[in-house]
Structures are given as structure tokens and as C-alpha cells.
Amino acid sequence: MRTGYTFIGFYHYRKRGNILANQKELDQFLASVERRAYRMAEIATGSADDALDIVQDAMYKLVQKYAIKSPAEWGPLFQTILQSRIMDYHRRNTVRNKYMAWLGRKDEENMVDPLETVADEKAVNPESEVDQVTCMQVLERAVRDLPPRQQQAFMLRALEGLDVAQTASVMKCSQGSVKTHYFRAISVLRERLGDYKI
Amino acid sequence: MKNEINSEFENRIKQRFDESVTTLDASTLSRLTTLRNQVLDNAGESASGRSLWVPMGAFATICTAIVIYSLIPHENVENKTFVDEIDIISELELYENLDFYEWLEQHELPS
The missing domain is CATH 1.20.5 (Single alpha-helices involved in coiled-coils or other helix-helix interfaces)
Structure with missing residues (x-):
């Protein structure tokens, strides 16, 4: 304990000790939530790389700031951090789109290469798999098109299975607001996905 | 966690989502595992770092400045x-x- 004689040294020694002591539990916890977190971020952003960045940020923040909390608290905390990161992404994207619109340029990152849209005739795609993938893609696009708060309420309630109180806690708003956002999200999705066999 | 989702529509959406989680490709799973390991490794190292040294250093600098200022004779x-x-x-x-x-x-x- 090189810096153990100072308050700061003691603080860091204790914090590091907590992280190391909880490392196995943290590893298990993160392994249990990472896939769902990744899918939620991917649906929200539409980008695998952005989703991985968001999940990494959320994991890092949880480990850095809340490793000393009891494992029972990690779930809600992780959800709060993850949703906060997704909202940050939406904000940055909005600002960037406004900036691009002001400059009169098209967003080159989101431009689709025409070659990518050409069907691969040699590819083997079982019919059922196609149906499933297409259905999920349509669903994802519909969720992605929702306003950020509705999207957040929908993902937490419908996909993550949180109740109204837990969702309100993560979204930092009232339970009434959660109900409103969720109801609107479900209504829009019903309308858009009506013709698909979800 | 109590699940309050009742409608058939919502249940089917959740089912689709759960399927997409369990069928994630190997490449993505591998990247997630790598990320997790990086986070845990870095967190252990950086926790012994400098987060409290910065505010403590700033506080010490301000105190020193105040002492020096009070010691300099000022003509009133x-x-x-x-x-x-x-x-x-x-x-x-x-x-x-x-x-x-x-x-x-x-x-x-x-x-």
C-alpha cells in the first residue's frame, strides 16, 4: 500500500480493492446484460459500431462509479446509464443533422452504396429465415423512427420488461409520463406494423 | 421484476427481441466479450489513479495563493x-x- 498514509491513497486503495473484490461478480453481471444492452443500443442507433461504443461506455461507467454498490443495485443503475448514453447519442445526432442541413450537405456516413442494395442471387436464404429477419428489420426500423422518449419507454417496458415505476426511475420522469410515452409508442407501432406478422 | 405487459402484440414483439438476442452472431459476441474484459482490466488500473489528486491539488494551490497574498505588504x-x-x-x-x-x-x- 504505497499511498496508504494519505486520505487519497486510502480512498483509491479501497476503491480499487472493491473493484478487484467484485471483479468476478461484475464480470458475471456484465456478461448477463451485455447482449440485451447491445441489441437495445443497436435498435436505437441503427449502427453496430455505435451500439458497441454505447455498451462499452455504460459498462465502464458502472464499473468505475458503482462497483462499490451492492450487486442488486447494478441492474437499474446499468439501465439508467445505458439509456442516458443512448439519449446522448440522439442529441449529438440531432445537432449533427441540423449542422449538415445548415451546410446543405448530405450525411455521407448514412448514404447507401447502390451495390449493397443489389440482391445476391447465389446467397442461400431459407424462407423462414428471410421472414424472421425481414420482420425484425421492419420492427427495428419502426422503433428507431419513434421519438427518443417514446422509444426509451417502449424499450424499457416492452423489451426489457421493467414496470412503470422502474421505467420512470430510469427515465427520470413521472409514472404518468411513462404511461403516455409508452401508449403513444405502442399506438404508432401497431399502426405501422399492422400488415406484418410480428 | 414484475412484467405488466399483457397484450398479444407486445408479447410477440418481446418474443422477437428475445430471439434476436439469443441469435447474435459469433463476431458480435466476441467483440462484446473483448469489450467487457477491457473495461474490467482498465477499471482496476485507473481506480488507483488520480481522480482525487486534481481537486486536492487545486485546493492546495488556492490556499498557497491566499497565504502569499496575505503576507505581501500592501500600502493602504x-x-x-x-x-x-x-x-x-x-x-x-x-x-x-x-x-x-x-x-x-x-x-x-x-x-
């Missing part, structure tokens, strides 16, 4: 009285008429 201009100011002005007049006083001393009339 506001406390000068009217008489002090008159003295200063009269001294200035003396220096301005120095030649005259020298001449007066040399040519002083005998009393």
Missing part, C-alpha cells in the same frame, strides 16, 4: 488622511523650487 491608499496628502504636495513644491531656495541661502540678507 484609502487610509491616507487629508493632512498626509497636503504634506506630499508641499514636498513636491519644495523640490520644484529647489533652485530658488539655494539662491536664497546664498544671498540671504544679514539680519
Whole structure:
């Protein structure tokens, strides 16, 4: 304990000790939530790389700031951090789109290469798999098109299975607001996905 | 966690989502595992870092600046009285008429 004689040294020694002591539990916890977190971020952003960045940020923040909390608290905390990161992404994207619109340029990152849209005739795609993938893609696009708060309420309630109180806690708003956002999200999705066999 | 989702539509959406989670490709799973390991490794190292040193250093610098400032003698201009100011002005007049006083001393009339 090189810096153990100072308050700061003691603080860091204790914090590091907590992280190391909880490392196995943290590893298990993160392994249990990472896939769902990744899918939620991917649906929200539409980008695998952005989703991985968001999940990494959320994991890092949880480990850095809340490793000393009891494992029972990690779930809600992780959800709060993850949703906060997704909202940050939406904000940055909005600002960037406004900036691009002001400059009169098209967003080159989101431009689709025409070659990518050409069907691969040699590819083997079982019919059922196609149906499933297409259905999920349509669903994802519909969720992605929702306003950020509705999207957040929908993902937490419908996909993550949180109740109204837990969702309100993560979204930092009232339970009434959660109900409103969720109801609107479900209504829009019903309308858009009506013709698909979800 | 209590699941309050009741409608068939919502259940089917959740089912689709759960399927997509369980069928994630190997490449993505591998990247997620790598990320997790990186986070845990880095967190253990950086926790012994410097997060509290920065505010403590800033606090120490401010304290040092205050002590040094209080130790430097400061001339208090506001406390000068009217008489002090008159003295200063009269001294200035003396220096301005120095030649005259020298001449007066040399040519002083005998009393």
C-alpha cells in the first residue's frame, strides 16, 4: 500500500480493492446484460459500431462509479446509464443533422452504396429465415423512427420488461409520463406494423 | 421484476427481441466479450489513479495563493488622511523650487 498514509491513497486503495473484490461478480453481471444492452443500443442507433461504443461506455461507467454498490443495485443503475448514453447519442445526432442541413450537405456516413442494395442471387436464404429477419428489420426500423422518449419507454417496458415505476426511475420522469410515452409508442407501432406478422 | 405487459402484440414483439438476442452472431459476441474484459482490466488500473489528486491539488494551490497574498505588504491608499496628502504636495513644491531656495541661502540678507 504505497499511498496508504494519505486520505487519497486510502480512498483509491479501497476503491480499487472493491473493484478487484467484485471483479468476478461484475464480470458475471456484465456478461448477463451485455447482449440485451447491445441489441437495445443497436435498435436505437441503427449502427453496430455505435451500439458497441454505447455498451462499452455504460459498462465502464458502472464499473468505475458503482462497483462499490451492492450487486442488486447494478441492474437499474446499468439501465439508467445505458439509456442516458443512448439519449446522448440522439442529441449529438440531432445537432449533427441540423449542422449538415445548415451546410446543405448530405450525411455521407448514412448514404447507401447502390451495390449493397443489389440482391445476391447465389446467397442461400431459407424462407423462414428471410421472414424472421425481414420482420425484425421492419420492427427495428419502426422503433428507431419513434421519438427518443417514446422509444426509451417502449424499450424499457416492452423489451426489457421493467414496470412503470422502474421505467420512470430510469427515465427520470413521472409514472404518468411513462404511461403516455409508452401508449403513444405502442399506438404508432401497431399502426405501422399492422400488415406484418410480428 | 414484475412484467405488466399483457397484450398479444407486445408479447410477440418481446418474443422477437428475445430471439434476436439469443441469435447474435459469433463476431458480435466476441467483440462484446473483448469489450467487457477491457473495461474490467482498465477499471482496476485507473481506480488507483488520480481522480482525487486534481481537486486536492487545486485546493492546495488556492490556499498557497491566499497565504502569499496575505503576507505581501500592501500600502493602504484609502487610509491616507487629508493632512498626509497636503504634506506630499508641499514636498513636491519644495523640490520644484529647489533652485530658488539655494539662491536664497546664498544671498540671504544679514539680519
